[in-house]
Amino acid sequence: MIGFTVLGGYLGVGKTTLLNNILRDNGLRNTLPGEGYGKSRRIALLINDFGDINIDAKLIESQTDNQINLANGCVCCTLTDGFTNAVETLLEASPKPDHIIVEASGVADVNNLSQYGHSEELKLASIIVVADAETVRRKASDKYVAKTIQRQLKAADLILLNKVDLIETSEAADLGAWLNELTAGVPVASCVKCDVPMSLIFDLESHGNNISDEAHAHEQYSSWSFSTTKTGTRAALETFMQGLGSDVLRCKGVIVDDVGNRLTLQVVGSRKEIELQASEATTNSAADKAVDRAIGIELVAIGMSNAFDTAKLDSMVKSLFGDAD
Amino acid sequence: MSIIIYQAKKIITMNPSNPEGTHVAVRDGLILGVGFLAELVGWGEYSLDTSFADHIIVPGFVEAHAHVMAGGMMLLPYMGYFERKLPNGETAPGIKSYDELVKALKSIAADLSDPDEPLVAVGFDPIYFPDQPRLSRHDLDKVSSTRPIYLHHASGHLATVNTAMLETNGVTKDMKVEGLGRQADGELDGELREPAAMACCKTGNRIVQRINQTEQALRDFGALACNAGITTCTDLGGASILAPQLLDMWQEVTAEASFPLRVAQYNVPAMPGAAAAFDEVADQFVALRKQESEKLRFPGIKFILDGSIQGFSALIDEPGYYSGEDHGQLLTVPEQFADWLRPFHRASINVHMHCNGNLTQQLAIDTVEKILREDPWLDHRHTITHAQLTTQAQLRKMATLGLCANFFTNHLWYWGDQHYDITVGPERANSLEPCASALREGVSFSIHSDAGVTPLGSLHTMWCAVNRLTPSGRILGEIEKISPYEALKAVTISGAYQLHLDDEIGSLEAGKKADFAVLQEDPLSIDPMNIRDIEVWGTVLAGTKHPAAGQSSR
Ligand SMILES: [Zn+2]
Numbered sequence: 043m044i045g046f047t048v049l050g051g052y053l054g055v056g057k058t059t060l061l062n063n064i065l066r067d068n069g070l071r072n073t074l075p076g077e078g079y080g081k082s083r084r085i086a087l088l089i090n091d092f093g094d095i096n097i098d099a100k101l102i103e104s105q106t107d108n109q110i111n112l113a114n115g116c117v118c119c120t121l122t123d124g125f126t127n128a129v130e131t132l133l134e135a136s137p138k139p140d141h142i143i144v145e146a147s148g149v150a151d152v153n154n155l156s157q158y159g160h161s162e163e164l165k166l167a168s169i170i171v172v173a174d175a176e177t178v179r180r181k182a183s184d185k186y187v188a189k190t191i192q193r194q195l196k197a198a199d200l201i202l203l204n205k206v207d208l209i210e211t212s213e214a215a216d217l218g219a220w221l222n223e224l225t226a227g228v229p230v231a232s233c234v235k236c237d238v239p240m241s242l243i244f245d246l247e248s249h250g251n252n253i254s255d256e257a258h259a260h261e262q263y264s265s266w267s268f269s270t271t272k273t274g275t276r277a278a279l280e281t282f283m284q285g286l287g288s289d290v291l292r293c294k295g296v297i298v299d300d301v302g303n304r305l306t307l308q309v310v311g312s313r314k315e316i317e318l319q320a321s322e323a324t325t326n327s328a329a330d331k332a333v334d335r336a337i338g339i340e341l342v343a344i345g346m347s348n349a350f351d352t353a354k355l356d357s358m359v360k361s362l363f364g365d366a367d
Numbered sequence: 368m369s370i371i372i373y374q375a376k377k378i379i380t381m382n383p384s385n386p387e388g389t390h391v392a393v394r395d396g397l398i399l400g401v402g403f404l405a406e407l408v409g410w411g412e413y414s415l416d417t418s419f420a421d422h423i424i425v426p427g428f429v430e431a432h433a434h435v436m437a438g439g440m441m442l443l444p445y446m447g448y449f450e451r452k453l454p455n456g457e458t459a460p461g462i463k464s465y466d467e468l469v470k471a472l473k474s475i476a477a478d479l480s481d482p483d484e485p486l487v488a489v490g491f492d493p494i495y496f497p498d499q500p501r502l503s504r505h506d507l508d509k510v511s512s513t514r515p516i517y518l519h520h521a522s523g524h525l526a527t528v529n530t531a532m533l534e535t536n537g538v539t540k541d542m543k544v545e546g547l548g549r550q551a552d553g554e555l556d557g558e559l560r561e562p563a564a565m566a567c568c569k570t571g572n573r574i575v576q577r578i579n580q581t582e583q584a585l586r587d588f589g590a591l592a593c594n595a596g597i598t599t600c601t602d603l604g605g606a607s608i609l610a611p612q613l614l615d616m617w618q619e620v621t622a623e624a625s626f627p628l629r630v631a632q633y634n635v636p637a638m639p640g641a642a643a644a645f646d647e648v649a650d651q652f653v654a655l656r657k658q659e660s661e662k663l664r665f666p667g668i669k670f671i672l673d674g675s676i677q678g679f680s681a682l683i684d685e686p687g688y689y690s691g692e693d694h695g696q697l698l699t700v701p702e703q704f705a706d707w708l709r710p711f712h713r714a715s716i717n718v719h720m721h722c723n724g725n726l727t728q729q730l731a732i733d734t735v736e737k738i739l740r741e742d743p744w745l746d747h748r749h750t751i752t753h754a755q756l757t758t759q760a761q762l763r764k765m766a767t768l769g770l771c772a773n774f775f776t777n778h779l780w781y782w783g784d785q786h787y788d789i790t791v792g793p794e795r796a797n798s799l800e801p802c803a804s805a806l807r808e809g810v811s812f813s814i815h816s817d818a819g820v821t822p823l824g825s826l827h828t829m830w831c832a833v834n835r836l837t838p839s840g841r842i843l844g845e846i847e848k849i850s851p852y853e854a855l856k857a858v859t860i861s862g863a864y865q866l867h868l869d870d871e872i873g874s875l876e877a878g879k880k881a882d883f884a885v886l887q888e889d890p891l892s893i894d895p896m897n898i899r900d901i902e903v904w905g906t907v908l909a910g911t912k913h914p915a916a917g918q919s920s921r
Contacts, residue, residue: 052700053702053703091643091644121638122637122643124638125638126562126566147700148703149697149699149700151696153545154561154563157544157546157561157563158563158566160542160543160563161544161567184701185684185726186682186697186701186726187697187700187701189693189695189696190696190697
């Protein structure tokens with residue numbers, strides 16, 4: 043399945059900055075164990091206008107009116123032919139992208155757009171809405187766009203509250219409370235220049251140290267992880283998922299259960315899901331089995347350093363899965 | 368250089384300086400003059416055509432807002448609530464109950480030879496069945512349990528399908544698409560809401576999406592227009608900029624001698640809501656305009672700024688919708704709209720703006736004011752199209768700014784009761800399409816059908832503006848009624864004015880195109896309640912006769 047992310051937010055909030063950050067990033071790799079593990083991910087960006095995108099000319103491999111192909115495997119497409127045509131073209135391409143991000147227009151209904159993420163080939167990964175810390179409240183009561191802005195924020199799985207350096211700390215607390223009430227608790231990641239760990243948007247690295255390295259590079263963010271070779275149960279994983287608070291911006295897990303099924307947990311803000319990735323019967327190859335034996339349970343999570351309750355996560359996993367190895 | 372003089376019972380010119388006559392002289396497709404025969408013979412040798420001696424000639428109607436490719440929808444079976452005229456002159460009956468719907472679909476299915484061929488029909492609207500349980504796949508399963516059926520609704524935002532259609536497309540209750548309608552038990556009910564859900568039933572949806580772009584669709588629309596007395600149609604939302612590959616087809620078909628219609632195509636410069644490099648589009652447009660031909664013109668561009676009132680997606684101001692959930696939304700970021708408009712305005716390109724909600728319209732008016740301060744252009748004739756909820760304050764401001772209105776008067780009939788009871792409530796329903804106020808405030812206005820949203824027919828559109836009657840028998844806003852003369856003006860010269868074509872078409876005047884609508888009766892003296900029933904003989908386009916379907920060219 044191809045991951046599908048809707049990136050929403052009003053004009054000027056920093057969506058393009060975030061897209062540029064994504065394009066610059068070269069280390070996006072597939073992190074699910076199994077086929078394709080560790081390969082670099084092909085990200086396709088569907089954007090409104092090439093004009094605002096900064097792409098290092100050295101990175102451009104080929105270019106047409108509607109599409110730019112980058113050396114790192116990323117593809118940028120414009121939406122001039124309409125959204126459905128653009129997606130169709132991407133799905134007909136070879137190789138297909140691993141993940142599609144669509145930049146919604148400043149007034150788009152992101153929830154409506156996200157419905158395209160449920161199809162045979164696409165799987166909705168997240169609705170990310172960028173908000174400008176300085177202007178979001180004013181825009182949310184603007185005569186033309188109040189309802190639109192409120193709808194976007196409520197539909198978000200994760201809000202990236204950008205430009206937090208432009209407001210006072212006291213204001214930030216107020217704003218947080220206001221957002222929390224408006225959206226009924228959609229998790230909020232604060233940032234400046236939309237500089238957030240890519241793992242907030244794409245699959246977390248669950249092996250190796252990349253995730254923690256990256257989170258450390260953004261000192262506002264911290265990561266937490268847990269790993270054991272013991273197996274778990276779906277029920278325990280579900281209890282863990284339900285117990286995650288809005289301080290957990292992102293979480294991912296892979297567990298092998300007591301009968302050999304491999305389950306994945308995906309959390310982006312308020313979007314939380316457990317999926318059967320491979321059942322015992324289909325995990326045939328010796329290599330897969332070896333990977334599974336080595337996994338047992340792996341969980342990683344990211345939160346804002348100043349709000350991340352890792353002690354709670356520690357105590358949850360201890361009671362549900364026992365001690366880490 | 369032969370001259371033909373057409374004799375009529377009466378000729379209404381819409382030229383205030385020479386309002387009536389009995390004869391019109393034509394040479395090379397242009398009018399030499401209108402008057403009594405004695406006033407015209409001086410032009411030289413002529414032949415007298417008396418075939419219209421018992422008819423009334425008025426200027427060929429100018430449909431101010433329609434979608435020419437809606438002709439494509441006519442190729443699909445029609446299941447709407449109101450009867451509808453077909454290109455061949457026949458009438459498709461209105462479907463008034465689910466039983467009639469099932470019966471009509473069954474008889475179409477019986478004519479299909481391949482048992483797996485999907486049956487796709489259009490025009491259904493659940494808003495007319497408020498007392499019935501919502502139409503579901505179970506109703507359509509009565510037509511066939513094996514043949515896939517896709518019933519596209521009139522709004523374009525919904526479809527209802529049968530179980531076989533869900534199954535052939537692998538659509539199951541496990542799919543998470545929000546627009547998939549569900550029964551209380553969680554099973555799918557067969558309703559598909561909004562494009563993402565409609566696209567799930569590809570084998571039906573595709574047929575509706577692709578049928579529009581054919582030569583047949585274009586020719587059928589030409590026939591429908593001729594049957595209605597229309598000689599110029601504003602195609603408000605053409606695709607020659609976004610889909611230049613279609614331009615050849617447009618040129619070829621409109622150039623055919625038998626094609627009875629001038630098309631004034633307003634291109635959409637970007638997909639609704641999407642941004643584009645509009646200064647480049649303005650350049651493309653200037654280039655496109657060089658490819659104009661006799662029956663294909665490119666007077667300007669169109670922006671779509673919001674949704675519809677009956678879909679609750681038009682952006683309206685306080686006190687908001689009367690009932691139902693407000694989905695009002697702009698399709699452009701307000702701060703950006705001036706940047707979108709400016710390149711066209713600077714290049715002297717006329718702009719028509721789709722605004723159904725009055726708050727959307729406010730944005731359009733304020734933005735035009737802003738760009739007029741930057742770049743004065745007194746004769747821009749930019750137009751608010753639909754303009755259904757225009758307020759008095761907006762009319763005063765529009766008059767000052769030189770903005771035109773293009774009212775969707777057909778709504779008074781087709782959704783008038785729903786607007787009164789459900790969408791905007793009594794006061795605003797009574798002042799919908801405020802033609803009389805526009806007249807009083809000095810705002811130049813036309814009226815339209817938005818075909819295929821409602822059927823093409825200028826006499827019907829006039830009838831709505833004159834009578835303001837609803838199907839339940841209400842008069843919506845007696846005070847906003849206009850006279851038949853003002854209504855005729857709105858479907859002729861005022862429509863032409865908004866296209867900057869009023870020096871060529873829209874009235875019968877020496878030097879202008881010989882484009883006539885030929886009517887059986889006089890729309891200005893007949894009982895106003897019968898205006899929509901006047902029989903149309905057909906049209907004359909550039910001096911050439913085009914009989915409506917069922918009429919013979921004598
Ligand atoms: Zn329209």
